[in-house]
Amino acid sequence: MNTDFHARSFSLLSEQLGAKGIKAAELVSQISAFQIAVPSWALGAGGTRFGRFSIGGEPRNLEEKLEDIGLLSKLTKRTDAVSLHIPWDIPQDAQAVKQKAASLGISFDAMNSNTFQDYGQPLSYKMGSLSNSDSAVRAQAVEHNLQVIEIGKSLGSKGLTVWLADGSNFPGQAHFRKALQWTTESLKEIYAGIPHDWKLLLEYKPYEPNFYHTVIPDWGTSALICRQLGDRAKVLVDLGHHLPNTNIEQIVATLMHQNLLAGFHFNDSKYGDDDLSTGSVKPYQLFLIFCELIGGAAEGVQAWDSISWMIDASHNTKDPLEDLIQVLEAISQAFAKALLVDREKLTQCQNEGDVVGAQEVLQEAFLTDVRPLVREARIQSGGEAAPLDFYRREKIREKLIAQRGKDSHASGL
Numbered sequence: 028m029n030t031d032f033h034a035r036s037f038s039l040l041s042e043q044l045g046a047k048g049i050k051a052a053e054l055v056s057q058i059s060a061f062q063i064a065v066p067s068w069a070l071g072a073g074g075t076r077f078g079r080f081s082i083g084g085e086p087r088n089l090e091e092k093l094e095d096i097g098l099l100s101k102l103t104k105r106t107d108a109v110s111l112h113i114p115w116d117i118p119q120d121a122q123a124v125k126q127k128a129a130s131l132g133i134s135f136d137a138m139n140s141n142t143f144q145d146y147g148q149p150l151s152y153k154m155g156s157l158s159n160s161d162s163a164v165r166a167q168a169v170e171h172n173l174q175v176i177e178i179g180k181s182l183g184s185k186g187l188t189v190w191l192a193d194g195s196n197f198p199g200q201a202h203f204r205k206a207l208q209w210t211t212e213s214l215k216e217i218y219a220g221i222p223h224d225w226k227l228l229l230e231y232k233p234y235e236p237n238f239y240h241t242v243i244p245d246w247g248t249s250a251l252i253c254r255q256l257g258d259r260a261k262v263l264v265d266l267g268h269h270l271p272n273t274n275i276e277q278i279v280a281t282l283m284h285q286n287l288l289a290g291f292h293f294n295d296s297k298y299g300d301d302d303l304s305t306g307s308v309k310p311y312q313l314f315l316i317f318c319e320l321i322g323g324a325a326e327g328v329q330a331w332d333s334i335s336w337m338i339d340a341s342h343n344t345k346d347p348l349e350d351l352i353q354v355l356e357a358i359s360q361a362f363a364k365a366l367l368v369d370r371e372k373l374t375q376c377q378n379e380g381d382v383v384g385a386q387e388v389l390q391e392a393f394l395t396d397v398r399p400l401v402r403e404a405r406i407q408s409g410g411e412a413a414p415l416d417f418y419r420r421e422k423i424r425e426k427l428i429a430q431r432g433k434d435s436h437a438s439g440l
């Protein structure tokens with residue numbers, strides 16, 4: 028990236044924004060402060076049920092995963108935390124792992140439990156975990172979540188994310204009400220183990236791996252359960268966990284209105300839980316979601332700081348580090364564009380029934396090229412002007428392959 032090109036584009040944009048009464052320097056500091064956690068499972072190649080193709084140089088252990096995130100942090104300055112998945116990332120020596128992370132400027136975001144796979148535990152989750160009709164399986168799944176909380180405590184995490192695959196594949200297979208009841212009771216036991224300064228982030232998903240019914244299929248069911256648990260339980264919105272064309276921005280607004288939004292799993296979706304790169308398919312939707320978030324925080328319905336930001340992606344063709352650089356950029360851009368919305372004018376259009384005017388307000392912000400702002404934020408924070416160019420120029424993947432081998436395999440999906 029030519030420094031002169033950046034300086035000129037940033038100064039032109041600052042001037043254009045200034046003419047509208049917007050201070051570029053304020054936007055830059057808001058963008059700089061925005062940090063998004065990276066999931067430990069996004070650093071290796073993801074597979075599909077048809078196959079998995081190694082990308083080479085994948086991190087072989089938790090320490091190497093932290094190193095990859097440390098690198099991302101250094102280049103982008105947009106991430107300072109990792110979200111771990113247990114049992115994929117059990118730390119052998121929590122203190123050493125914590126120290127290593129600290130030396131890289133990385134902290135531990137929400138912990139993810141896993142009761143959707145069998146990994147040598149005594150009882151199988153084939154027929155469900157927290158919703159299982161067998162109380163011994165439910166107890167085992169509860170115990171696993173409590174252990175994940177303990178691991179999280181030792182690392183300084185402040186949250187437990189629960190995503191359940193529980194459901195059924197065929198009509199008649201499960202008793203809907205009992206499955207929901209058992210799930211709620213199990214979650215109550217887990218919630219009892221949630222420390223006072225933690226939160227429980229409850230995810231929902233309409234289908235997959237079960238294709239007829241899922242016990243927590245939507246935000247409403249998740250919200251109903253959270254209400255029965257307590258204030259520290261809130262709904263996690265994974266952008267891929269909706270049926271096509273769902274109005275996710277409205278879901279976000281509703282959850283904020285009830286102070287029930289735990290946070291996000293960022294990804295993008297064409298059909299379902301595709302785990303595609305955020306912003307690659309529906310950047311306008313992402314912008315509209317940020318408009319609701321910024322509006323909700325500004326109007327005081329839910330505090331900005333109470334919301335967690337995490338990426339949840341998986342790729343079988345892209346270099347995951349290159350992808351994460353792209354994704355951090357796409358999220359920053361959507362956030363920056365939403366900060367540009369003239370909220371006063373929007374409210375006025377809404378009150379006056381000016382439909383065309385309201386759309387103009389949103390388009391004015393969305394169509395602004397905010398890349399110079401995002402770049403300036405990164406440069407001022409000490410990151411790279413063009414992280415992807417740097418990554419390729421420095422042949423980082425080649426170096427990782429030399430160090431870790433061509434067939435190294437990161438734990439995860």
Ligand code: RM4
Pocket residue numbers: 068139190230265292300339440
């Ligand atoms: C699920 C869900 C969870 C994630 C797993 C790997 O679809 O999104 O958040 O932990 O995938």
Ligand code: MN
Pocket residue numbers: 190230265292339
């Ligand atoms: Mn998720």
Ligand code: MN
Pocket residue numbers: 265267268300339
């Ligand atoms: Mn998912």
